[in-house]
Amino acid sequence: MKPTGAVSVSVSASASSTARRAPSVRWVLAGLSLSALLSSLGTSVANVALPTLAQAFTASFQEVQWIVLAYLLAITTVIVGVGRLGDVIGRRRLLLAGILLFTTASVLCGLAPTLWTLIAARAAQGLGAAVMMALTMAFVGGAVPKERTGSAMGLLGTMSAVGTALGPSLGxxxxxxxxxxxxxxxxxxxxxxxxxxxxxxxxxxxxEPRAGRAGFDRAGTLLLALTLAAYALAMTLGRGGFGPPNAALLAAAAFGAVLFVRTEARAASPLILPATLRDPALSASLATSALVSTVMMATLVVGPFYLSRTLGLEEAQAGLVLSAGPLVAALTGVPAGRLVDRFGAPRTTTAGLLAVAAATATLSVTPERLGVLGYVVPIVVVTAGYAVFQTANNTSVMADVDPDRRGVVSGMLNLSRNLGLVTGASVMGAVFAFASATADVTAARPGAVATGMRVTFAVAAALIALALALTAGARALSRRAAAGTAAPH
Incomplete structure (x- = not known):
């Protein structure tokens, strides 16, 4: 029999050994942050190379556009499916496979001998990026203490913003x-x-024992991927034009969405639980995320034309002004996370939306005589508000998700953001062109572009007002449901 002191020493050594084996939150976040940075960097770094790639491969601009589209389409179509796959087979092993695929595909892109080889490698790179995007947020719930969830989400948002901002300059x-x-x-x-x-x-x-694991919904995953691909292509083909092919793709997407909902209702292990789709809080969070992302894309669509055509800035000057937004997003993410941890996600979600609403409304009445300052100050507020909203919204959604559904819900959050960006590029671009009263915005008069800018941001302000209404309505429904549950029967 061991002396008591020996037992104490043994227990102490065991506890020390366990502490050494336990993953450090700081290093976990370092790995997840680098994954978030790489996946967003892949989105923006290739755009600046398109003119050179068109010359290198003797291709048209429409053909080299697929270098960007292949990456975005791969992410959009599979991000929910790979999130669910991580829930089923294990997030760590799938994230490692995704990082490895992204890295290998990056090398293949760099060595590509033909344009279509490069496009195929970019699609594979996008698949790896989808895994990285979907699973980085899913890991936060299990690896980070709940009281630090907001800060962790803010850090991931910051790294994503840094990757997006760094892409053009690094490229x-x-x-x-x-x-x-x-x-x-x-x-x-x-x-x-x-x-x-x-x-x-x-x-x-x-x-988990194999017999206890949920199955993977192959039919639902394939149907959702095809539906999302049809929608994304409808929004991106034709560079802002909308002809019969776009209408046919949009109709196919609508039909696919209806079929997907019916398929999920009958599936034994659905990709997205029907109860999830009926959850007012989650549905409102996803819809709000898509609306806010649509508005953020308006700043990228309108900004270059307004700064160059109306305010007369040179390309280098306009680029410097446009970098203010991503820079603010990079600096705001971590403080936004601390605000969420301190004041709670509901309050900071509303605060972020109010900031975006106020700034877009200001831009809708901004006169040209205020110059660069009159444009860049509201844009800084829009971007800071977006960073606060995104951090709070992501934290709110991921905080109470069941551990076995974190991957798929994280994928849905990322999907809502991507669909908002894709929709914003098409719809807000069309609004801007229509309000500028010209078929070619690059040749529009300075006053016409200024009018287009104001009308576009008036529409953006209306979309944010809708987002605020959705958020308030979802909270009222949740309070009513909670009161009904608490009432005595």
Whole structure:
């Protein structure tokens, strides 16, 4: 029999050993943050290379556009499915596979001998990015203490904003130096670092017995992917025009959505639980995220034309002004997370939406005589409000999700954001062109572009008002439901 002191020493050593084996939250967040940065960097870094790629492959601009579209379409179509797959087979092993796929595909992009090889490699890169986007937020709920969830979400939002902002400048620097292949090859060492951090520090997947695991809804996943692909193509083909092919794709997407809902109602292990679709709080959060992302895309659609055509800025000056938005998003994410942790997600969600509403309403009445300052100050407020909203909304949604559904719900959140961006590029671009009263905005008069800017942001303010109404309505329904549950029978 061991002496008491020996037992105490043994227990102490065991506890110390367990503490050493437990994953450090700081290193977990480092791996997840790098994954978030890489997936967003992949979205924006290739755009600046399109003119050079058109020359290198002797291709038209419409053809090289598929280098960007293939990446976005891959993310949009599979992000919910891969999120659910992570719930079923284990998030750690799927995230490691996604990082490895992204890194390998980046190398293949850099070595591509033909345009269509490059486009195929970009689609594979987008598939890896979808895994990274869907699972980084899903990991937060299990790896970060609940009182620090908002800060962790803010950090991931910051890294995503940094990746988006860094893309054009990094791509331009690499184009001026090593050339277009380096634009893709630069992801390789960063991808390997992300893989090493994830492999070393992410918590191991649970070993649930096979008989107790939920199945994977293959039919629902395929149907949703086809539906989302049809919608994304309807919104992106034709560069803002809307002809018979766009209408046919939109009709196919609507039919696919109805069929998907009916399929999920009958599935044994549905991709998206019908109860999830009927949850007013989650539905409102997803719809609000899509609306706010639509508005954020308006700033990217309108800004370059207003700054150059109406205010007469040179390209370099306009680029500097446009960088203010992503810079503010990068600086606001972490403080926004701390605000969420301190004041709660509902209050900060509303505060973020009110800031965006006030700033877009201001832009809708801004006269040209106020110059650059009259445009950039409201844009800074819009971007800061968006960062606060996104952090609070993501925290609110992910905080109470069942552990076995975190991947799919995280995928749905990312999907709502992507659909908002895709829709905003098409719809807000069409509003801007219509309000400018010209078929070609690049040749429009300065006054016409200013009118287009004001009308577009008036529509944006109306969309944010709708988002506020949805949020308030969902909270009222939730309070009513809670009161009904608490009432004695």
């Amino acid at each position: 331009g620097a690499l184009m001026a130096g090593p050339g277009w292949r380096a634009v893709f090859l630069v992801n390789a060492p960063l991808g390997l670092l992300a893989f090493a951090l994830a492999h070393r520090h992410l918590p191991a997947d649970g070993r």
